[in-house]
Amino acid sequence: MKVACIQPKIHEDIDKCYSHVEELLKNLLNMFEDCEIVCLPERWVPFLDEISQNIQKERGDHYNFVKSLAEKYGINIISGAIWEKRHNQKKPFITCYYFNEKGKEIGRQDKIHLYSYEREIFQPGRELIIFHLKDIPFTILICFDMAFFETPRLSVENGAEILFSPTQIRVDGMDNWKIYLQARVLENRIPAAACNSLGNIFDRKFVGNSKILSFVNGYISPSKLKISEAPYGQDGFVFDNIDLKFPKKLRKIRLNEKIEKTEIKVKRIIS
16 A cells, blocks of 8 residues: 655644645655555644634535545545534544545544543544555544554454554654554554644644554564654655555464453462
């Protein structure tokens, strides 16, 4: 699968954000015209002081912008996270849409694990969606969903062959983020494309450095990671042509080695 993460800088003006995303997409496709799917970061639009001003109506402006890009450039796009209010729902959702190369909405994934202040404002997702690009199943795990082993493992156990993760990791969380990503990829033997935000939101700095993690062919025990990265601290993108067949072989071995928690007894000794 030919995969890319686009890493635009967050501007204060929404129109600049839109034009910057489109500019990077054009540059990417000029360089890698056979790219099949593009992932945007969790946040690529400005953050306004009043929380309610950041929340879109369901399938609002941000949705329609990404949808139009997919259709205009004939490319599958993962939208990054959109804050949206839905009819008959008390709280809004943080959600990520998947559009095919014709600009058709295939589905959306709500953020399951809400982070920090998000728990007060948003409704958590309760479904993990298995999407498909042609015949390749994949899941979308929004940022904090990659920090827990359950969601990536559930993805793998239900046939996912690659994980996409739109993220918003500030500079002081980058070291932890790298560990989480590598751990999830290694423990499940599955490639992942993680697209991080870039820019400043109030006093928080986001430095991008988006990553595509896969495996070096032929290394089984131990396996060997291949990591491609977007720039650190500046806009850009990262592209890779991922071999999905070899990780599938690794994954079969790894899943056959696991022991179910119910089969392990826990014994407590008090001194």
